[in-house]
Amino acid sequence: MNTSITTTLHLGELTVAITYKGIKNVHLTVHPPQGEVRVSAPLTMNPDTVRVFIISKLAWIRQQRRRILAQEREAPREYVNRESHLVWGQRYLLKVVEHQAPPKVNLAPKTLDLYVRPHTPQEKRHQVISEWYRQQIKDVVPGLIAKYETVMGVEVREFGVKRMKTRWGTCNPRAQRIWLNLELAKKPPACLEYVVVHEMTHLLEPKHNDRFWGFIDSFYPQWQHYRDELNRLPLG
Structure with a gap:
């Protein structure tokens, strides 16, 4: 108990x-x-x-x-035209396109194009973009996990993406499961890679002790730079 x-x-x-x-x-x-x-x-x-x-x-x-x-904080998003949004560390202007079809999001060279039906409320627009962000992470993470499973000699049985207020990621070593913060889709890709490596290292050492940081130094030598980068970037 x-x-x-x-x-x-x-x-x-x-x-x-x-x-x-x-x-x-x-x-x-x-x-x-x-x-x-x-x-x-x-x-x-x-x-x-x-x-x-x-x-x-x-x-x-x-x-x-x-x-x-x-630390700098982003103003609350309203999901209207020409609003600034971050994707993988780069800023894009939101372009809201009304159409008579299911909602979708496309990333153009300079704009983040949000396709929604006319009169779609702000909360629904937020939901559509959040799910798009979630999918961006889900598309990238399996390749990162496969890469570091080979390097570390560990296995991740499951990963998920969710909103977290105080952490970039978590790991359950017993279940071999990691969770990643949805906000990582707004940060540079190397920051996501650092968090994936960090959480996977907990499969070898659950605690943040000298052994853990020794592993991190070995698997991702530039980890301190990207941890500091996450601390400098605007918070959601």
């Missing part, structure tokens, strides 16, 4: 969500878009020990929160 206990720690203006659960080590993360701070700690760890650990990391936490809060 999985047991977890969640508490909140207030340190001045900083609020930290702490979850005690059946793990061996403490994990500290800072999440976009608001710089939320989360700590996972072993159930047996004394709360005072956790507090001292967090205090020892305050300088790092504040640095990460400043970076996240300063």
